[in-house]
Amino acid sequence: MPPIKNRKKNTPPLIAHVIFRLGTGGLENGLVNLVNGLPKDQFRHVIICMTDFTAFKERINRDDVNVFCLHKKEGKDFAVYYRLWVLLSKLKPEVLHTRNLSALEAQWPGYLAGIRCRIHGEHGRDMDDLDGKNRKHRLLRRLFRHIVQHYVPMSQNLETWLVRDIKVAPARISQIYNGVDIGKFTPADPKPRAVLPESFRDERLTLIGTVGRQVPVKDPLTLLCAYIRLHQQHPDLAQASRLILVGDGVLHSTLMEKAVQAGISDSVWLPGDRPDINTLMQTLDVFVLPSRSEGISNTILEAMASGLPVIATRVGGNPELVADQKSGFLVEQENPEAITQALLFYLEHPVIRQQHGAAGRQICTQHFSLQRMLHDYTQVYERVLASYG
Secondary structure, three states, X not given: OOOOOOOOOOOOOEEEEEEOOEOOOHHHHHXXXXXXXXXXXXXXXXXXXXXXXXXXXXXXXXXXXXXXXXXXXXXXXXXXXXXXXXXXXXXXXXXXXXXXXXXXXXXXHHHHOOOOEEEEEEOOOOHHHOOOOOHHHHHHHHHHOOOOOEEEEOOHHHHHHHHHXXXXXXXXXXXXXXXXXXXXXXXXXXXXXXXXXXXXXXXXXXXXXXXXXXXOOOOHHXXXXXXXXXXXXXXXXXXXXXXXXXOOOOOHHHHHHHHHHOOOHHHEEEEEOOOOHHHHHHHOOEEEEOOOOOOOOHHHHHHHHOOOOEEEEOOOOHHHHOOEOOOEEEEOOOOHHHHHHHHHHHHHOHHHHHHHHHHHHHHHHXXXXXXXXXXXXXXXXXXXXXXXX
């Protein structure tokens, strides 16, 4: 890959995207979709990881996007901000775009490096601050409010929180929903179940699935507990179903052990991270997102675009995506019984299941397309460049 040079006349502006780590996740997926989707003659991009990257980097399909790693150490590592300042001073991007609290402090080296257009995105929260009320985090965000020029929250829920709790002026906020490629994520008939284990391929089976990091904030254990309850309370219906938990993380082995202990391991598949999420979505009949916190979930959008009814927790931006009892069901977080009852309803009412899936596909097509997201980000970048560039 050729080295990045300073901007020349008529060269598209360079955007430096700073994130904590480039690995599997909704934030990272949205970033890659953005970088891949914006025209080369409109914007250039670099991605700067405060820590490092994984094979997820290979999803970037442009050959002109450099990815840098600063290898931040655990805990306090003030030297990383000097390294970032040196890198930004060399790259001289027109726009700095940081994402989430883990990259917010990168705004300070960006300011000192003379970057005139500075944007910060809020994509969601983690286990240590599910409701955004952590006093230390809130103070930090309020301090950096004087450096950040424009904010991009993923949901109306996050936008309201920025105005109410962080005291950001509404004029400095552009709420942008994630977008999904509705051509890539689309229903399939027949379902491509040949990609699944042999015992999952029978078309008479109802396949229930989720996709996400197997970490506490995503709470896949609650989904597994709900599925175990389904087997205990309605064994005949449960035997005609299967559960697929796609993803990896610190809870992966715990999920496997719990399925074995409950005696349902033959009905549960944990394939780890997969690159073929669009194909796996097409094999499913019901999608479940049991998270304790969400911004705007890419996987909900991918499931809706794939024509699946969605059972999701009533947290963050999920109610902005799932139309309760029209395209799916909203349930309270950490409530396996509520998920069990929603699953039972779909198992007993396959026609309504299909109707809800079709409604979700229509909502996605009308409001959450990738092209709409690219258009919205283009407007934000052009607005900030015109105001501060």
